[in-house]
Amino acid sequence: xxxxxxxxxxxLGDPHGEWLLVDRxxxxxxxxxxxxxxxxGYLIEATVEWDDGDATLAExxxxxxxxxxxxxxxxxxxxxxxxxxxxxxxQGEAVLGKTTRSTDNExxxxxxxxxxxxxxxxxxxxxxxxxxxxxxxxxxxxxHSPEPYEIFVLxxxxxxxxxxxxxxxxxxxxxxxxxxxxx
Numbered sequence: 001x002x003x004x005x006x007x008x009x010x011x012l013g014d015p016h017g018e019w020l021l022v023d024r025x026x027x028x029x030x031x032x033x034x035x036x037x038x039x040x041g042y043l044i045e046a047t048v049e050w051d052d053g054d055a056t057l058a059e060x061x062x063x064x065x066x067x068x069x070x071x072x073x074x075x076x077x078x079x080x081x082x083x084x085x086x087x088x089x090x091q092g093e094a095v096l097g098k099t100t101r102s103t104d105n106e107x108x109x110x111x112x113x114x115x116x117x118x119x120x121x122x123x124x125x126x127x128x129x130x131x132x133x134x135x136x137x138x139x140x141x142x143x144h145s146p147e148p149y150e151i152f153v154l155x156x157x158x159x160x161x162x163x164x165x166x167x168x169x170x171x172x173x174x175x176x177x178x179x180x181x182x183x
Contacts (some may be wrong), residue, residue: 005030006047008063010138012130013070018055021046022130029130031055038128041068041151064147066138067170070128072155074163078181081154081163082114088161092179100174103152110141112162123162124155134164141166150175152182166183 002019009021012029018036021030033049034057077085080100088096097112114123126132134151141149143169154163167175 003050003057004047007045009042009044009046010130010135011038011042011044012068012128020046020130021057022133022135023165024135027130027133027135030055030132034058036061039065039067040070041066041149043147059085059172064149066148066151068134068151068153069179069183072124074154074156074182075158076181077154077156077159077163078178080167081111081113081156082159083163084111085156085163088103088113088115102174108169108172109165109167110137111166112137113159113163114164116160116162124153127153127162127164137164137166141168144168150178152178154182 008024010024012020012022018031018033019035021032030048032055043066044060044062047058048055048156061163084096084098090124094111094115097110099107100109100111103107116123125134127134148170150167150170152165156163165178169175
């Protein structure tokens, strides 16, 4: 009998053709094969089986079809993110966040900037591989709006920050605009 584990996982993409699941309880990443139909960002209930050290996604069910987009070499960063980067730089903050608002002044998202550590760490890569979990930001948003969300993790060319933009309505004009601009 193969060892198994079950639980809730956030799905991240893996450049090697495998899926990376981040355990919601422990935030430990697990690279798995299988999982046809998954998308990066999905929150799933799943069972993972190990056979000779290789993990396979035995079964899964989507709990929320949140989508996460990791975009490198971003140019023309949107104004709120540029301003937040400047504020973080002036205040000497490593992390800064702000609620974004629609033209009707209604909250429509949350943007965070994370200062890159010169030479020591690649934060964009850490978010992409689950080494730096996105779950605390997702949980904060879930206090105000249920999943699914659209999440953009941007690595700007002209800023020493990683930008994480959480949009609570994946069908909104805002989500569509960000997708059209950066994907």
